[in-house]
Amino acid sequence: MPQKPPDGAPPPDDGALPAAALAELAHRALGAYVHVPYCAARCGYCDFNTYTAADLGGALISSVGLTTFVDMATREIRLAREVLGAAAGPIATVFVGGGTPTLLPAGDLARLLRALDAEFGLAPGAEVTTEANPESVDPAQLEQLRAAGYTRISFGMQSDRPHVLAALDRRHTPGRVSEVMRWARKAGFDHVSLDLIYGAPGESEADWAASLHAAVQLGPDHVSAYALTVEEGTKLSRRVRRGELLEPDDDLLADRYLLADDILGAAGLVNYEVSNWSRGADARCRHNLGYWRGDNWWGFGPGAHSHVGGVRWWNVRHPAEYAARLGADRSPALAREELDDESRRVERVMLGVRLAEGLPVGELAEAGLAACAELARSGLVEPGGLEFGRVRLTRRGRLLTDTVVRALLPD
Template sequence: MPSVVPDADPVPRDGSLPAAALAELGTRPFGFYVHVPFCRVRCGYCDFNTYTAEELGSGASRTTYADQAIAEIRLARRVLGDTELPVETVFFGGGTPTLLPAGDLERILAAIDAEFGLAAHAEVTTEANPDSVDAARLAQLRAGGINRVSFGVQSAVPHVLATLDRTHDPRRVPEVVAAARAAGFDQLSLDLIYGTPGESHADWEQTLAAALECAPDHVSAYSLIVEDGTALARRVRRGELPMPDEDDLAEKYQTADAALRAAGLGWYEVSNWARDEAARCRHNLAYWRGADWWGAGPGAHGHVGGVRWWNVKHPAAYARRIAAGESPAHGREVLDAETRRVERVLLELRLAEGLALDVLDAAGRDAVGAQVGAGLVRAEPLSAPDPRVVLTDRGRLLADLVVRELLA
């Protein structure tokens, strides 16, 4: 989860939510995000809430983390009451969740099932680095109930990985993908990054070709963002590396889209492609569609009924709160109706299904015509059963601009 959190309202010690938020429970899909904040090394571009062994300090340990997460899951059940909430999706993110023993992830998943119940055909994902798993570990994860794995590949080119401070050998990726297939995972996803300083267009094409040789069900491809406070940002500031170039990023996005489409993967969100509807990441779709989820772990964010909260960041502070029987939530914000509407525009417009036209206010609907004229969106007529605004291929390159125009 990102390490920057907004200003917030205080959270009651027991983590209780407003009655209005609880009243909405069960009206939307419900999921769990479990943040595992441990990494072997810190990647230079990463702004997420993660810690190496050297950074943990006293009061936090990988060995006790699963028990703490389970305690928060039980807290979640108390906070959310008796409403039936079958869990549609679980996502173990990080950090590197697969640094924990497979049995720990299995115990956390079992606690979610015991407290809430997993829905039939629930999607259960873990992120993994190619060098954090082997065939035996993948078989254990699959036997423990995880059915989807997302490998952090980023690049297939050694010098690009070195700039990102990624430590895995790209030649290992096909091996772990094959091992995951053999273990019986339902879906396999690869995460890629383009626009790293020093990455040529040929380098990016090599990465795409290597990824597609693995025949993934799903690919996420994100442009590199130089986040303040990271080692990469410091190198850019010192002039050691250039900032990513916007034109280069646009060209690489188009190259990715063409290659992925040619391989049979269609876009369903601006930065995500899937082989078919079943391969789409249902957990992330829940975020983009404004569903409810509980975020467990240090720095994790949750959302229920228009209330968004986030936990204390450091694992030691998290452990202290859990040991005291208190909510680990650090702060929260209650979203008013207008904020929720604006967030729908921001997120849903990025989806291939587009945004329902009636989510826009009068000024936004008036602005649609200009965006159609500019070739950035297509809009279904008001006479359609469910008129929507959908980004065109060119509009995906300028999605942020389109959003600004529709919210102006």
């Protein structure tokens, strides 16, 4: 099951935010994240807040499942408008994730977007993304989503090798990704992204190279590539603990990352964040850039996290409790924390240094500034970036991001 949420202070039942947090809405973009916590089956490596039919008593179509999810999320959207006030909006980016959002009918995903537009308005040129598993969509559904206003779709490809997909408990076959990519382009999506995972049990270097080549041949304008992590409480962690599978080796993962950067770069996909590559600035995921740059967003749905003006909160995780709270006209927030100025600075350093655009050196305290010269001598940050007032990771630095962050934020 998914890991437990962090600790925090109890939020007010009406979800009200401090005036100082609301005042920041005028200065930073507002995004909306919608968490659809349903999956047809749980992948062995996944510790996200997701639920299968078995978890919900035998059917996703139930009083706590798909039939009420959009109604409850719409209630939370109305609550967000009440809390944020008339000054909030329009929404610059929408990201519908999960789980498997495309288990919802296209009409329901359209209804979510209409609710956000009705309460906040969507900014001109708003980026509207949904995630999708390749086996969960068909041509008609994709056409309906595009017509409803979705501009971007991200498919969970993970690998092109059947035995690697099996090790990850993925349900689609490699050929299915080619089909859904073709359907998405025909439907008129502005941007199509692929997610890949490297370091799976049984994956060779040749397997990973084949997956990368297969991905770029499909013509995405965005690729995310993540190292497999063994999360406590997952099926994968239990198999590793029993000795059935080997945990990924750090040196192997580094080699896989460099191979990804080589192949994706040769195909014209440029790294703009440690784990993300795009074909030009327009293809970058603007919603995720908002996270890395410290913008405001409201997360709707069970277990979703939000951030407005230095206040961060997270919703109750189970769909039944989420529905019950909203049904009783209460905020679904479970807990929250208010970040002080130093905590916010630390987060800006931790996230901002991951971006190719670099971190402004003005975010660093004296000890962090002093560390920059040594980081440059060690080949972890670009000397030229420092001359222009930004800390920019080298390719080697991307492999050692945590080391760089520790140097920039010494105890």
